[in-house]
Amino acid sequence: MAVPLGEAVGQLIHDGDTVALEGFTHLIPVAAGQEIIRQGLRDLTLVRMTPDIVYDQLIGAGCARRLVFSWGGNPGVGSLHRFRDAVTHGWPVPLEIEEHSHAGMANRYVAGASGLPFAVLRGYAGTDLMGNNPHIKTITCPFTGQELAAVPALNPDVTVIHAQRADTAGNVQLWGITGIQKEAALAADRVLVTVEEEVATLEPVPGQVILPGRVVDAISVVPGGAAPSYAHGYYERDNAAYKAWDAIGRDRDAFGAWLADLTGAAGPSSSPDPDTEPVGRGA
């Protein structure tokens, strides 16, 4: 049963939680991230392979104490300036970082979803990531003697994803680039999914991932909830918005004005930022 986004975030996410809002360029749960900002959550450990502008917003708003990630940038545009400001100047609050490679993060989620304490991969050897991150170690294969990398399982308190559709029974359907969302959801204690629309029956789509409703704690219907990223079959990526974020994120005052706009307009609500809400055009 779908619930308003404000209610879902309020019930599932608490100060100090480890929260993964996943999406690999596609289906990024932007509206849910902005609702976290509106609700003023603090001391979060934010997890994501590819933190982009919604993480820049969460960090700039002071929601995060720690960031676990593998690539932090504004894809195709450049750096995340709120992230940079937090790392280099501790503004608005200091941000601890724990960084991995994509392969390391992906395997951490797989281990988390699989109920294993750690994952093994061929990676990190010879890099300085290894010396600077105590969560990357080596392990010797008991069968061949090969030395491999080991990384701990990632089990977020809450994973938040955006999907195209859910049915009224709570089953979730996503397609296109599905990234790490299935693993991130199955690794988490609690799962919040925002969707473009709720339908009576899920029509099969090539390449779909189905998350059975029994692993989903709350669904909120938020059309346009992934913008300015995109929802395959619904709306395209708003590349201009990513480019425009560069100037806003670069300047503390411009960001402050953006933040006041987000939080002051209506207080906690289930609506995505009106500036970024696109028009859905159906599947």
Added chain:
Amino acid sequence: MTTPTWTSDEIMTVTAARSLGDGMACFVGIGLPSTAANVACRTHAPGLWMIYESGTLGASPDHLPLSIGDGILADTADTVVSVPEVFNYWLQAGRIDVGFLGAAQIDRYGNINTTVIGDYDDPKVRLPGAGGAPEIAASCREVIVIMRHSSRAFVDKVDFVTSVGHGSGAGDRDRLGLTGAGPARVITDLGVLEPDPDSRELTLVGVHPGVDVDDVRAATGWDLRVADGLQRTPAPTGTELSVLRSLTEAG
């Protein structure tokens, strides 16, 4: 001397495109690598199999994607797989011929930094980080790097080893258990560098038209050696330039 009818970025991209063979499976980074790979598959390498780390295998976009996961990649791919699958089943398992990377900093042994400029705990500049690069550099059969040449970018020793090139020289990749051969070429807006077969130190093997060896040495932060039989890059053809411009002007 005649005025070149192409820019230094254009000859860099065209030269990089020429390095990709038809039929190769190529793991493509966004930005300059993606532009060059898309030029290659529209000119001499129509069978180039482009893989983007978002999980799109065999993508053939009709325009340049801005991000690694644009919808056009999924729409045109042979298949779209999950992120664990692209890294584990395709990259780690050794199914990729060439990894095509950009970098903020590279050193004389081809080690790559995309993490920080300065000290890790108190950086001068915080860069985006590793992404897929460490394992691309480790596990592709070979790696091609494309980046603009400057003495700030081409340094004696990188501030942070995000992705291993040839470590500290010959034999290091074997010692580290890295399965691929590492950086085979570095293509810049001035010329082409390749690792010396014995020492694995990056050595100048080619210069673009109108570029002097001294220009390249001045833009390199170590005492750059020049290979015997230094090549002069052939000028871009009309076709190469028109394909490249049709891509970049549309973007």
